[in-house]
Amino acid sequence: MFSVYIVARAELRDEIVSIANNVDGAFMLGNQTNLRQALVDCSADTPGLMILDDEILQENLSLLQQMGQVSYPIILIGRGDNFETARRALAVHARDLVDVDQISKLLRGAMTRHAVRITQEYKTGRLLTVFSSKGGVGKTTLAVNLAIALAQIIRGPVALVDLDLQFGDVTALLGEQSASSIHDLAHVPIIDEVTVDRAMTPLSSSTVRVLAAPDGPQYAEDIQPNVVLNILSILKDNYPFVVVDTAPGFSEVNVAALDLADQVLTVATPEVVTVRSVKQALDLFAGGLNYSREKIRLIMNRAGTQSTLASSDVASVLGVTLYGELPSDWTWAVRAANQGQPLMLFQPAAPLAQGIRTIARQLVEEVEGPRRSAKDKTGVPRRSLLDKIVSRSKGGPPRVAKS
Ligand SMILES: Nc1ncnc2c1ncn2[C@@H]1O[C@H](COP(=O)(O)OP(=O)(O)OP(=O)(O)O)[C@@H](O)[C@H]1O
Ligand SMILES: [Mg+2]
Numbered sequence: 001m002f003s004v005y006i007v008a009r010a011e012l013r014d015e016i017v018s019i020a021n022n023v024d025g026a027f028m029l030g031n032q033t034n035l036r037q038a039l040v041d042c043s044a045d046t047p048g049l050m051i052l053d054d055e056i057l058q059e060n061l062s063l064l065q066q067m068g069q070v071s072y073p074i075i076l077i078g079r080g081d082n083f084e085t086a087r088r089a090l091a092v093h094a095r096d097l098v099d100v101d102q103i104s105k106l107l108r109g110a111m112t113r114h115a116v117r118i119t120q121e122y123k124t125g126r127l128l129t130v131f132s133s134k135g136g137v138g139k140t141t142l143a144v145n146l147a148i149a150l151a152q153i154i155r156g157p158v159a160l161v162d163l164d165l166q167f168g169d170v171t172a173l174l175g176e177q178s179a180s181s182i183h184d185l186a187h188v189p190i191i192d193e194v195t196v197d198r199a200m201t202p203l204s205s206s207t208v209r210v211l212a213a214p215d216g217p218q219y220a221e222d223i224q225p226n227v228v229l230n231i232l233s234i235l236k237d238n239y240p241f242v243v244v245d246t247a248p249g250f251s252e253v254n255v256a257a258l259d260l261a262d263q264v265l266t267v268a269t270p271e272v273v274t275v276r277s278v279k280q281a282l283d284l285f286a287g288g289l290n291y292s293r294e295k296i297r298l299i300m301n302r303a304g305t306q307s308t309l310a311s312s313d314v315a316s317v318l319g320v321t322l323y324g325e326l327p328s329d330w331t332w333a334v335r336a337a338n339q340g341q342p343l344m345l346f347q348p349a350a351p352l353a354q355g356i357r358t359i360a361r362q363l364v365e366e367v368e369g370p371r372r373s374a375k376d377k378t379g380v381p382r383r384s385l386l387d388k389i390v391s392r393s394k395g396g397p398p399r400v401a402k403s
Contacts, residue, residue, distance in 0.1 A: 001025040001026075001027070001117060001156065001240075002025055002026060002027075002047075002048030002049060002115040002116060002117045003026075003027055003028070003029040003045075003047045003048045003049070003155060003156070004020050004026050004027070004028055004029060004047060004048065004049050004050075004051060004111070004115070005028075005029045005030050005031070005032075005038060005041065005042055005047040005049070005050045005051070006020065006028070006030075006031040006032070006050075006051045007031070007032050007033070007035055007038045007050065007051070007052045007053060007056050008031070008033070008051065008052070008053035008056065008077065009033060009053055009055055009056060010033065012053055012077065012100070012103075013031055013033075015103060015104070016051055016077070016103065016107065017031065019103065019104065019107050019108055019111075020051070020107075020111065022108070023108050023111050023112060024112075025115075025117065026049075026111060026115070027156055027157055027207060028207075029041075029042075029045060029047045029155060033056065035052075035056050035057065035059075035060040035063055035067075036060070036063065038050070039063065039066060039067075039070070042070065042072065045155055046071060046072050047072050048072065048073075048115045048116040048117060049072065049073050049074075049075065049111060049114060049115040049116065050070070050072055050073070050074045050075070051074075051075050051077065051107070051111075052067075052074050052075070052076050052077065052092070052094070053077050053078070054076050054077060054078025054079070054085050054088060054089075054100075055078070057076070057078075057088050057092065058084075058088070064088065064091050064092065065091075067091075067092040068091055068092050068093050072116065073095045073114045073115065073116060074092055074093070074094045074095060075094060075095060075096045075097075075098055075107070075110050075111065075114060076088065076089045076092065076094040076096070076097045076098070077097075077098050077099075077100050077103060077107075078097060078099070078100060079099065079100060080097060080098075080099035080102070081099075085097065095110075095113075095114040096110040096113070096114055098110050125159075125235070125236045125237070125238070125239045125240050125241055125242050126236075126240070126241050126242070126262045126263065126363070126367060127232060127235075127236045127242045127244065127257075127260055127261045127262050127263075128146070128241065128242065128243050128244065128261065128262065128263050128265055128363065129244045129246060129254075129257045129258055129260075129261035129263070129264050129265065130142050130143040130146070130243065130244060130245050130246060130265045130267060131246050131254065131257075131258060131264050131265065131266055131267070131281075132246075132248055132266060132267040132268065132278065132281070133248060133249055133250070133277045133278055133280060133281040134248055134268075134269075134273075134274045134277050134278070135247075135248040137248075137267045137268065137269045137274060137301055138267055138269070138301035138302065138326070139245055139246065139248075139267050140164070140169055140170060140173060140245050141173070141301075141333060141343070141352075142265065142267060142299065142301065142326070142356060142359075143160065143170065143243050143244070143245035144160065144170055144173045144174060144245070144342050144344075145342055145343050145344040145352075145353060145356045146243055146265075146356055146359060146360055146363075147159075147160040147208045147241070147243040148206050148208055148342055148344040148345060149344055149353075149356055149357045149359075149360035149361075150240075150241045150243070150360045150363065150364065151206050151207045151208045151241075152206070152344075152360075153357075153360055153361060153364050154240055154241070154364060154368075155207075156207060156240055157207045157208075157209060157239055157240070158207065158208050158209070158239060158240065158241045158242070158243065159200070159208075159209055159210075159211065159235045159238075159239040159241070159242040159243070160208050160209070160210045160211070160242075160243050160244075160245070161182070161210075161211045161231070161232065161235065161242065161243070161244045161245065161257075162182070162210065162211065162212055162213040162245050163182075163213070163228065163244050163245060163246045163247070163253060163254065163257055164213055164245055164246060164247040165182070165213055165214060165217075165219075165220035165223055165247065165253060166213075166217035166220045166247065167213075167217060167247070168212065168213025168214075168245070168247075169213075170210060170212065170213065170245055171201070171210060171212045171213075172340070173337060173340075173342060174203060174210065174340075174341075174342055175339070175340030175341050175342075176201060176203060176204075176210065178201040178210065178212040179201070180198065180199045180200070180201060180212070181199065181211070181212040181213060181214050181215060182199065182211050182212065182213060182214060182223055182228075182231065183214035183215065183219045183222060183223065184198070184199040185199050185223075185227060185231060186219075186222040186223050186224075186227060187222070191227065191230045191231060191234065192234065193234055193237075193238060196211070196231055196234050196235065199211060205345055206345065209239075211231070211235075223253065225252045225253050225255070225256040226256075228253050228256045228257060229256045229259075229260060232244065232256070232257060232260050233260065236260070240367075241363070244257045244261070250281075250284070255289070258285075258289065258291075259289075261295065262295070263295060263296075263297050263363070264285070264291070264295055264296050264297065265297050265299055265323070265359075266278065266281065266282070266285075266296055266297065266298050266299065267299050267301050268298060268299070268300055268301070268314065268318075269300070269301050269302045269308075270300060270302065270303055270308035270309040270310070270311060270314050271308060271309070272309070275309065275314050275317060275318065278298075278318060279317070279318055282296065282298075282318055282319070282320065293320070296320065297323035297324070298315060298318065298320045298321070298322055298323055299322075299323055299324040299325070299326065299359065300314060300315075300322055300324070300325045300326065301326045302326070302327070302328040303325045303326060303327060303328070304325070304327050304328065305328050311325050323359070323362070324355065324358065324359040324362070325355065326352055326355040326356065326359075327351045327352060327355055328352075329343075329350055329351050329352035331350075332346070332347045332350035332351075332352060332353070333350075333352055335347070336350075343356075344356065344357070
């Protein structure tokens with residue numbers, strides 16, 4: 001898996017983007033026509049590879065020396081038979097010079113040869129199953145916004161699976177229409193990376209890819225637990241993070257997603273009835289299901305209002321440490337839902353979005369250490385760069401990445 005930053009004039013960019021999107025493991029960090037801005041972006045987030053259009057370089061000769069000092073590999077696209085282009089390629093220490101007329105033939109191979117892959121931290125992904133024994137506690141709100149926050153922090157692809165097979169509303173919350181769903185995989189003879197990839201829907205505003213729930217409740221029973229296990233295992237091998245939203249309770253399909261999970265994000269709200277039900281679930285995790293304490297993470301949603309139980313009291317009754325606390329945030333939660341936009345993108349500074357981002361950071365830090373999230377101190381994601389994450393038309397979503 002590696003990130004790519006493209007600096008090219010508009011006419012060339014679309015072609016490069018569509019080639020890059022089809023290179024295994026590549027995902028787009030950004031694209032620019034402005035080389036100075038590209039340098040700024042890439043010093044904040046080092047790409048695994050920069051693809052640079054020689055025409056842009058020619059217009060920015062004052063930056064030649066600076067380009068020659070960057071730490072990431074550069075592939076220059078230009079006239080292979082032009083002496084001046086070759087000189088510029090040497091000056092910026094380009095790893096390769098790909099002739100502008102040959103990019104459809106040669107760029108893919110050059111990218112694979114020269115990209116610096118993300119370290120092996122994400123060799124296998126983390127599967128996070130968002131669960132509660134109770135309905136309506138905020139599972140889907142957490143799953144959707146957590147997936148987006150994780151994608152923003154790692155600057156990479158995240159899979160989001162709607163396992164609420166009867167009444168899944170992940171795509172509704174994202175404001176996305178999906179032409180495919182998990183139901184497409186119910187009867188395929190072999191479930192593999194390609195079939196799973198085809199069933200997923202890329203988001204236009206994030207590097208999250210969604211496996212939607214079936215179109216109606218009548219299709220839910222077609223999805224067998226072993227199919228779910230298969231799908232989730234494939235996603236885990238191909239994405240740094242896989243976030244699974246579930247229906248409430250212990251269905252067979254849920255148990256498959258719970259068994260395979262690295263972490264079960266158990267959502268509770270601070271009300272007596274919910275706490276009692278969550279306690280029963282936690283007992284089952286520790287008893288019948290034999291899960292380690294480390295696997296279970298308790299998240300208190302709608303915490304902190306005076307009329308409810310204190311989160312710390314709830315955690316001590318449940319006998320677990322609280323992993324995260326999310327405030328009540330009716331204003332923004334409802335507004336975002338009514339706009340058909342995920343809160344994390346609609347209002348990233350909203351208290352609930354910030355709370356979810358804190359959980360996302362903790363989860364990333366567990367894999368990467370504090371390195372990445374330290375860059376993201378502001379509490380609000382750097383939309384400027386994210387906005388530039390390559391426009392992924394339906395024909396060119398980021399590939400399922402493999403390190
Ligand atoms: N912290 C919060 N503050 C305010 N509103 C919230 C909060 N969390 C969730 N909500 C709202 O509560 C409602 C239920 O949330 P959500 O759909 O995420 O719960 P769920 O557990 O997935 O429900 P179900 O079990 O039906 O799938 C939604 O309207 C959502 O916007
Ligand atoms: Mg839900």
